[in-house]
Amino acid sequence: MTTQTKLAPAPVIDETARLLTEHYVFPETAEQLTGLLQRRLTEGAYDVDDAEELARLVTADLQSVNGDRHLRLKHHATPVPSQKGAANLDAMRRDFDTSLGGAPRVELLDGGVAVLELAPMLFPLEWAAEPLSAALTLASRAQALIVDLRANQGGDPDTVAFVCSHLLDKRTHLNTMHWHGGKRVEQSWSLPHVPGTRFGGNKPLYVLSSNNTFSAAEELAYDLQQLGRAEIVGEPTRGGAHPRDGWTVHPHLEASIPVGRAINPVSGTNWEGVGVQPDIPCTATDALDRAHTLARTQLAG
Template identity: 80%
Template sequence: MTTPTKLVPASVVDETVGLLTEHYVFPEIAEQLADLLRRRLAEGAYDVDEAAELARLVTADLQSVNGDRHLRVKHHAVPVPPEQGAATLEAMRRDFDASLGGAPRVQLLDGGVAVVELAPSLFPLEWAAEPLGAALTLASRARALIVDLRANRGGDPDTVAFVCSHLLDERTHLNTMHWRRDGRVEQSWSLPHVPGARFGGSKPLYVLTSGTTFSAAEELSYDLQQLGRAVVVGEPTCGGAHPCKGWTLHPHLEATVPVGRAVNPVSGTNWEGTGVQPDVPCPAADALDRAHALALARLAG
């Protein structure tokens, strides 16, 4: 039987401070947070025996300065490998297998309006291209399309570009990433070709959001909104725009640290902290009916 690894809060905090200092997208904030975590450790604030409680306490302090919801220590009930990013990848793979590859629902509503739900994540493109391409190709014949992101908590920016490519006619600049560590600037564009048929860039398109829509799902909503391609219906989103990487701190703990900053080519900014603001605000539970009614009215007009 494997002996459980002892939880040493000081070690977890020290590793987290090192990751902040080396990788966090805002170096000045990283210094403030490093000082805060060291002070809280010295005060005994992290003297706990449970990994889940330590994760909660450290995360609250990490998010206390600038409210960055990507910056956190995550607890994993199932032990995870020590390799960088392995914890997140394993959890995503389980979700991928349980959700038909991230497209759990394709439905045709009255009036020729299709719904494609993308949840719970926009999975890595090497996994998701086939199921998402199939779902979007199936919906391409609809007169109008509703993309449901209310239960989507983020994922891969390349998958954002892949989905956008099905919803646009021409290759389009979607986003620009500014990476901290090497100062690299990287543009994201829709693809010149997609597998299967495109829904295209002219038919009515609606995107549903909720208060838990997060990260890459927010980028998908924001990109399409800023391009004037989609009407966003529902609630303001969670407000996490900074791409992050994960490091295992303990068999049950993973630090996720934002390592870059997104800049939209239309707005010149992003949705960090504010969330994506819907064009048609309504409770998330009502968003599908509201979008369907809007689509029918537009098609009738």
């Protein structure tokens, strides 16, 4: 057994089902899933002693109806606080402190082309505004820019808008979020002003993607692609467009439940289940060299 806390599957399943009913952005799917979870519990499918194994089994069932990759029972090796979102917040803070605030690489390549890596995620803007502004301002002097999202697992939609604001010239509608219950709709726009210097909306811009690029990182790539601002170079992304919240349902288990649905103002849809499709398909390993060559060619021409 990997945890110190005795595992009782029934309370975990009951609480997960309750949270689905109250919060999942697709109520009809939530009803199907709660029935499935209770049926599988009755059948003994969750009679395991290990929290990590239970997380794997329940996640497979949660994703079996509509393939929503944000919908999962997530295992944590160390106990997590009971407050909503606390497990994710603690892990994010550790990653933030060890990644220079989410901008671990700014480098000037040959030909006046800069590469800016944003990883491992787009951290909450109240943390990330200062390091991201510094990195984006430094890169703004380049003749062309490559934004590397190949190792980015998602993050904060406000941070997406903040980064986009440095890569555009004017205030632009980026995304519209439809929240659970359909009563609240929230638009995301780039900012009219940014700290530091903009890279702007005219110089060549490329975004690197991989099959690990996920969630808010996909939104950043998708928004820039739909606006015609950037070319995506690399692999199709993982395909998770629904923002999620997390609730602790056991000291080592967090129910991750999507609470909203993104609609892009240009495409009228999103990247859920299909991923962001690259304009220049290639392996993730080759993406940087490919984008660098494209940028130098475009500058020379």
